[in-house]
Amino acid sequence: MQEQRRILDLTIRAGEILLHNGAEAFRVQETMTKIASAYDATNFHAYVLPNGIFASIDNREREVYFTNTRHVPLGPIHLGRVAAVNQLSRDIVAGKYTIDNAWKELDRIIEIPYANKMLQIFWAGICGATFCYIFGGDFFDSIVAFPMGAILYIFLLSVANKKISRIMTHIIGGGLVAACGLILFEFGLGNHMDKMIMGSILPMVPGVAFTNSIRDFFSGDHLSGMSRLIDAVLITFCIAIGVGVVLNIGGYLGMGGAL
Amino acid sequence: MIIDFIVAFFATVSFSVLFNIPRQQYIYCGITGAVGWIAYLLSSYIGLSAVLASFVATAVLTYFARMFSVYRKTAVTVFLIAGLFPLVPGSGIYYTAYYFVMGENQMVVSKGVETVKIAIAIALGIVCISALPNKMFAGIRRRERNR
Numbered sequence: 001m002q003e004q005r006r007i008l009d010l011t012i013r014a015g016e017i018l019l020h021n022g023a024e025a026f027r028v029q030e031t032m033t034k035i036a037s038a039y040d041a042t043n044f045h046a047y048v049l050p051n052g053i054f055a056s057i058d059n060r061e062r063e064v065y066f067t068n069t070r071h072v073p074l075g076p077i078h079l080g081r082v083a084a085v086n087q088l089s090r091d092i093v094a095g096k097y098t099i100d101n102a103w104k105e106l107d108r109i110i111e112i113p114y115a116n117k118m119l120q121i122f123w124a125g126i127c128g129a130t131f132c133y134i135f136g137g138d139f140f141d142s143i144v145a146f147p148m149g150a151i152l153y154i155f156l157l158s159v160a161n162k163k164i165s166r167i168m169t170h171i172i173g174g175g176l177v178a179a180c181g182l183i184l185f186e187f188g189l190g191n192h193m194d195k196m197i198m199g200s201i202l203p204m205v206p207g208v209a210f211t212n213s214i215r216d217f218f219s220g221d222h223l224s225g226m227s228r229l230i231d232a233v234l235i236t237f238c239i240a241i242g243v244g245v246v247l248n249i250g251g252y253l254g255m256g257g258a259l
Numbered sequence: 260m261i262i263d264f265i266v267a268f269f270a271t272v273s274f275s276v277l278f279n280i281p282r283q284q285y286i287y288c289g290i291t292g293a294v295g296w297i298a299y300l301l302s303s304y305i306g307l308s309a310v311l312a313s314f315v316a317t318a319v320l321t322y323f324a325r326m327f328s329v330y331r332k333t334a335v336t337v338f339l340i341a342g343l344f345p346l347v348p349g350s351g352i353y354y355t356a357y358y359f360v361m362g363e364n365q366m367v368v369s370k371g372v373e374t375v376k377i378a379i380a381i382a383l384g385i386v387c388i389s390a391l392p393n394k395m396f397a398g399i400r401r402r403e404r405n406r
Contacts, residue, residue: 022278023336078279079337086334115276127273130266134296135350153277198350203277207349208340210374214382232352240356 005066006099007041008057012068013106015046015053018085022077024212025050025224031089035102038093050074050224076114076160084109117157124153124203132199137192141199144190148180148200156204167238170204174242177201182250197243204239206232260297267296267345275341284337287327291342295320299346310376316346317384325388329396339385348377 011032018028029048032055036044043062046055051074056067088105091097097105114120128149129142137145155176159169181190181197190196210232216225271292272285280288299316307315324338351374358366 027336076279079275079340080279080281083281083284083334083337086336087332112279115279120277123273123276126269127277130270130273131345133266134270134345198353201353202349203274205349205353207347207352208343210349210352211343211347211378211381214378215385218382218386233356236352236356237359240353240360244357244360 003039003099004041004057004059007036007039007044008055008066008068010039010099010102010106011035011044011046012053012055012070013103014085014089015048015055016070016072017106017110018082019048019051019053019072020075021081022074022079023082023085024216026216026219026221028053031086035089035092038089038095039099050227078112078114081109081112084112120157121150121153125150127203128152128200130199131202132195135195135198137190137195137199141190141192141196144184145196145199148177148184148196149203151180152177152200153203166235170235170238171242173204174201174239175246176242178243178246178250182246201239201243204235206235210236260300263300264293264297268293270296270345271341274344278341280337280341281333284331284333287331288338288341291320291323291327291338292345294323295342296345309373310380313346313348313377314380314384317343317381318388320346321385321388322391325391325396335389343381346381348374348381351377 014035015028015032018031019025023031025048029046032046032048032053033044036046036057041057042060043058043065044055045057046053048054051072053070053072054067056065058065085106088097088102088109092102115123125146126149128145132145133139133142152173155173156169177197177200181193181200184190185193185196209228213225213228213232216222216228268289272289274292275285275288295316298319299312302312302315303309320342321339324335324342327333327338328335351370355367355371355374358364358370
């Protein structure tokens with residue numbers, strides 16, 4: 001009976017880590033069920049929403065059911081942890097872990113650090129530059145997009161731990177990039193301002209979330225598809241509002257004439 | 260073409276860093292993304308529409324992602340999500356919202372419809388290749404073992 005309970009706790013913990021770090025709902029459900037059945041759990045059921053997990057298990061005599069519910073807000077995406085939990089679940093199925101060892105491994109996984117902040121800022125700049133090129137900017141635009149992407153990421157990192165709503169973060173982020181673009185363009189840097197803005201804003205735009213929501217629809221998970229879709233659209237609108245407002249103001253001031 | 264490959268490679272790697280993918284996988288993520296982007300450019304070059312080209316490119320990319328996931332013994336998601344970045348219609352949804360805010364209603368509809376079509380094409384591409392049996396990819400690991 002105790003053992004069943006510990007299996008439930010372990011699966012919930014694994015599912016929580018997966019969901020919090022950006023795994024898809026159906027994959028979380030699959031992994032939890034796999035872990036539970038690897039430990040010969042009876043009557044294990046998991047129900048996973050994009051922001052919450054429900055799971056229940058009985059004691060082996062079907063007398064008592066244990067249930068566990070978690071609310072899991074989405075954190076910053078960390079695919080390294082997702083991959084590690086995936087690997088763990090595969091090893092559990094292969095019989096390499098006892099429940100205690102699996103707990104220890106999960107504790108190790110949540111300690112996997114995020115990438116170094118300077119490194120993240122640098123690569124956000126690279127991201128801005130490369131995507132500016134992909135969207136049709138020229139070499140000069142890409143070089144100018146580098147600091148814009150980096151500035152955006154400095155802003156995102158600095159507000160990450162403060163209690164500012166995601167909506168405001170994205171409006172301000174969009175505005176910030178547009179303002180940088182306008183100012184740099186006004187100084188004669190870059191040939192295509194819209195390409196520069198588009199490229200450097202891309203780390204914020206939820207393109208993958210949008211595509212994944214369609215994937216959810218295809219796999220029959222309409223609930224999680226719908227909530228992801230709405231979230232992606234809302235966030236994009238916030239970014240566009242930020243950019244649009246700043247560009248309009250710039251227009252009144254007679255800046256960014258190429259628009 | 261070589262420049263495009265390099266650019267797409269670094270674009271994908273930059274997202275791999277931002278999404279905290281383990282460092283050992285950066286190169287493989289980059290290759291996945293770059294291959295997908297080149298496939299997209301080639302299919303556009305031979306005259307396929309953006310939607311069809313996205314489908315073809317995603318299919319090629321997903322195939323590579325599955326190969327690497329067997330070869331590197333890592334979840335497919337890692338390579339897939341990172342590799343998709345150059346293809347995903349991020350600019351599409353952004354421009355749709357942007358025209359919406361700016362009040363250019365006709366552009367909203369045309370951009371929006373195209374974006375949804377591309378997203379569906381990408382999702383279909385992933386679904387098609389994910390449906391292939393694991394056996395097709397098992398050969399890679401066996402060859403590794405013999406070496």
